Amino acid sequence: MKICPGCKRLHRDTYTDCTECGKPLRGIERDNEETYLVTAEGFEREHIRAALEDEGIPCVPRFRNDMYSSDEVTGKGTSLAEINVPFSAYPKAYDTCVMIGSIDPQTPLTFDMEEAEKICREIGEKNKDKIREDMSPSKRTTYKVLGAVIFLLLVAAVVLGTDFITAWIKGLLGG
Numbered sequence: 722m723k724i725c726p727g728c729k730r731l732h733r734d735t736y737t738d739c740t741e742c743g744k745p746l747r748g749i750e751r752d753n754e755e756t757y758l759v760t761a762e763g764f765e766r767e768h769i770r771a772a773l774e775d776e777g778i779p780c781v782p783r784f785r786n787d788m789y790s791s792d793e794v795t796g797k798g799t800s801l802a803e804i805n806v807p808f809s810a811y812p813k814a815y816d817t818c819v820m821i822g823s824i825d826p827q828t829p830l831t832f833d834m835e836e837a838e839k840i841c842r843e844i845g846e847k848n849k850d851k852i853r854e855d856m857s858p859s860k861r862t863t864y865k866v867l868g869a870v871i872f873l874l875l876v877a878a879v880v881l882g883t884d885f886i887t888a889w890i891k892g893l894l895g896g
């Protein structure tokens with residue numbers, strides 16, 4: 722899997738130069754490497770941004786100088802922008818765009834989606850391990866003890882609360 726350092730488009734390893742801008746391709750260096758997702762304009766762009774946000778995927782719209790329309794210059798914000806997402810979220814972001822109709826799944830890709838999915842799954846597993854390591858045994862014990870204390874407090878609150886209410890009702894009835 723390769724990426725274009727210029728326009729951030731993914732490519733198969735068999736490519737040496739970007740099919741979009743001609744820059745020499747390189748390997749993916751970081752899990753959150755900015756990756757080109759889709760080109761969109763105006764409302765569509767906002768629609769995609771909202772859909773990605775709903776999925777918890779951060780996105781960056783990049784306006785390309787050669788894409789500026791007169792409207793964008795006058796501040797109406799309707800020019801084309803390329804929407805980029807972190808590489809590790811790419812397959813999910815792609816699926817989201819297909820679901821809302823912003824990407825046609827029939828459009829041929831310059832890379833292998835299955836390979837991208839595999840790499841992203843591995844990134845996900847790696848991060849899960851990291852979270853597990855962060856949750857060290859001593860920390861886990863602390864959480865268990867805290868949980869037990871909170872449970873006992875809740876039980877006490879219920880028991881004492883019932884006693885208090887019973888006494889109050891008895892008082893009301895003049896007992």
Ligand SMILES: [Zn+2]
Pocket residue numbers: 725726727728729730739740741742743744
């Ligand atoms: Zn490129």
